[in-house]
Amino acid sequence: MIEIRKEALFKLGQCEVNPSDNSLNFYDANPDSSIRKVSIQPKFIEVLSYLARQYPKVVTREELIDNIWEGNSYVGSKALTNAIWHLRKQLNQGAGGEQVIETVRKMGYRLLLEPQFNDADLVDEPDLFQLAQFKITRLTLVNRRLALAATLCLTLMAVAWAYHLYQDSIRYVPTVKLNLTTAAGSELYPAISPDGRWLVYGSRGSNRYASLYLKDLQNPAETPKRLTSTKSAEIRAVWSPDGSALYYGSEYRSEDKCYLTKLNLDSNEALKLGECYTYSSAIDIAPDGSRLVYIWDADEGFGSGLYELTLNRDEQPPKRLSCTEDCSYRDRDAAFSPDGSWLAVARRFGNISEDIFLLHTETGEEQRLTFGLEDIRGLSWHQDSERLIFSTENSGVRNGYIVGIDDKQIQSLDVEGMSYPRSIPDSDDVVYSNYMRDYQVASFALEQSIPTATFPLLQVEYSYRNPDYSSVTQRIVYVSNETGFNEIWSSDADGNQRRQHTDLKRRVAYPSWSHDGTKVAFLAPDDKNEGNKIHVLDMQTSNISILATPYLDHNRPSWGWNDEMVLASSKDGITEFYLDNRLPKVISPIDMRLGKMIADDKLVFTQLGKSGLWMLSLTKPSQVSELIGGNHFGEGYNWVATDKGIYFRNSRSGFQLINFWRFNTGLITPILKLPSGSIPRSGAMTYVENRNSLLMTLSQNYKRDVIRLQHKLLY
Structure with a gap:
């Protein structure tokens, strides 16, 4: 049987029908005359071509609608009638008025002229055997496809089921805490060796200085081995990638020196690689062991920052990674991702705001990962290099968190007390130092019998x-x-009649009464959480105002003698901040920690990086005198001035003292002895005159152990 292709060109008398461009080309009998070309709609051509291929059969309307309009009788019925009318109009003109398309009553349509096709457009129609073979082949192919689809569907179902079971296994993973240390003392900065066998940590124990200890996790009953000398202080170390050595800061108090040190564990040989900042400063090593990053102050005038030291190159000096000019922050901690692509950096803005930034190790690209954290206490990468585990202290409570570097979504681990987490190599678990510390205000009555x-x-x-x-x-x-956030409260001298004065739901700190008792100055983060501002609370109206300042960071505020301004330290030195929104005035370049007015012109203060208690006149700020020498006074914030003298904290080896220095004699008298760490470095002290008593911040320390954590969010 012969079949004609749908796109075949054909002739009807003097008209040539070309389906490829939807045209009718009319030729006159005279060969010299021109060709008349008429373009018509594609559907019209399809109808005419179908009638030509079926010639001389009568084609029903239903067949035409099924093949041309895909069985849409609602559209096709009217469209077919319209197509036949237009085709007759064009073809009848070319045929001298003769009918070309005949309507067969109650049957359909057929051509009255025989179409002429090219031989190339004629193809053999397969016989019945070939049709049967074709159908068998097609059914076989269909069956194969169905079988493949069924197999794929079953595979997808199996994968989905397995994934569901995996997710369920993660969802129901219990939070398991395993104590790795039980000895007396405070174990800090834990890190497990690359092979998972050894735990290194720092501990003060009963020694004068902190030391590094090594514990065999395969033999947990064995006593941990002290790695470093009792004559130096070490507390924070990182493993070399092959587990053969440790890198750490070693501080020699007798020499007032700190050395970046490599300890080869096989030979116990300690090599000094250079200077370091302090024995507790952050340090980490690249996954390939090629370089260290650590916090250091190179005395270049830029302050402490993040430095990189290339190992195995003796002549190459450390390279500073932190900024050098107009820095509004301080880098405090750093951690390499396991794949070496990123360096996570904890960056402090001011003294009550801190956030995490990511630095790409190849391109130097920097991006901010978190916004508005308070006090970061350690960070470490998950083994997938896509998530970061960190600890923060928020309103006095430490907890652990995990954040994705792509979605930046922070999830709480709900592990109170987590400090300095460290991922365990080739594991989803982490180790951390359990740190629980509460603060309270305590009263101490003076001159009691x-x-x-x-x-x-x-x-x-x-x-x-x-x-x-x-x-x-x-x-x-x-x-x-008390509310879950650090807020300003007040009470009477007995702790009764308590009142909450702020509801900022963010960290507030260091409240200071004005001399007339109408206002309280305090620090709170700015709107961008990139620094702090001096806030003033009106105790009568509860209104809070923010003092005008161009500075990002301010130290603890105190009041001028007449309460017309607030004194605090800025990056330019001792600065006066005014209540009427005038721009602040720098009165001295001295980097003050805390200052207190003891007369209308006398400011007593402590300095950053310099021991002793000092005094200056606001009218002659260049004339600075030392009240108490640095050999006797090393305190920054825990002191208070009275009419008779100065009460202050004095830290000794293994204990603390509260001393009194008398103005008229210059003598120092110890009045109270406390256990070491009782009064925190960032505390405060005040004097209750009508009761002759001191109020101070005391801390309650619990034992700090190293804990291994299994948690569902770490999977």
Whole structure:
């Protein structure tokens, strides 16, 4: 049988039908005359071509609608009638008025002229055997495809089921905490060796200085081995990638020197690689062991920052990675990703805001990962190099978190006390130092006939600290995390009649009464969480104002003698900040920690990086005198001035003292002895005149152990 291709060109008398360009070409009998070309709609050509291929059969309307309009009778019926009318109109003109398309009543249509096709457009129609073979082949192919589809579907179902089971296994992974250390002392900065056998950590124990210890996890009953000398201080180390050596900072107090050190574990040989900042400064090593990054101050005038030291190159000096000019932050911690692509950096803005940034090790590209954290206490990468595990202290409580570097979504691990987490090589678990610390305001009565201990102001479970007393209002302001956030509260001298004064839901710190008792100055983060501002709380109206300042960071505020301005340290030195929104005025370039006015012109203060208690006149700020020498006074914040003298904290080896220095004699008298660490370095002290007592911040330390953590969010 012969079949004609759908796109075949054919002739009807003097008309040539070309389906490829939807045209009718009419030729006259005279060969010299021109060709008349008429373009018509594609559907019209399809109808005419179908009738030609079926010639001389009568083609029903239904067959035409099924083949041309895909069975859409609603559209096809009207469209077919319209097509036949237009075709007759064009073809009848070319045929001298003769009918070309005949309507067969109740049947359909057929051509009255025989179409002439080219031989090339005629193809053999397969016989019945060939059709049967074709159908068998096609059915076989269909069956194969169905079988493949079924197999693929079953495979997908199996994969989905397996994934579901895997997700369920993760969802129901219990949170398991395993204590790795049980010895007395405070174990910090844990890190497990690349082969998973050894744990190194720092601990002060009963020694004068902290030391590094090595514990065999395959023999947990064995006593940990001390790795470093008792004459130096070491507390934070990282493993070389092959596990053969440790890198750490080693501080020699007798020499006032700190050395970056490599300890070969096989030979116990310690090599000094260069200078370091402190024995507890951050340090990490690249996954390929080619370089170290660590916090250091190279005395270049830029302050402490992140440096990179290339190993195995003796002549190459460390390279500074932190900024050098107009820096609004300080880099404090760093960690390489396991694939070596990223360096995560903990960056401090001011003294109460900190966030994590990512630095690409190849391109130098930098991106910010977190916004508005408070105090980062360690960071480490997950083994997939796509997530970062870190600890923060928020409103006095430490907890662990995990964040994805792509979606930047932070999820809480809900592990209170997590500090300095470190991923375990080739594992989804982490180790961390368990750090639980509460703060309280304690009262100590002076000049008692019976020896007296400190008494807490409040018998509560939450933390509260940094008191300041006003003799005018006879009330104490302090910071409390009773609501879950550090806010300003006040009470009377007995701890009663408590009131909450702020509801900022972010960290506030270091409240200070004005001398007239009407206002309280304090620090709180700025809107971008990239620094802090001095806030002033009106105790009568509860309104809070922010003092005008061009500075990003401010140290603890205190009031001028007439309460017309607030004194605080900025990057330019001791600065006056005014309540009427005038621009601040720098009165001295001295880097002050904390200052207190003891007269209308006398400022007593401590300095950053310099021991001793100092005094200057606001009218002659260049004339600075030393009240207490640095050999006797090394305190920054835990001191208070009274009419008779200065009460201050004095840290000794294994204990702390509260001393009193008397103005008229210059003598120093110890009045209270406390265990080491009782008064935190960042605490505060105030004097209650009508009760002749001191109020101070005390901390309650629990034992710090190293814990291994299994957690579903780490999978």
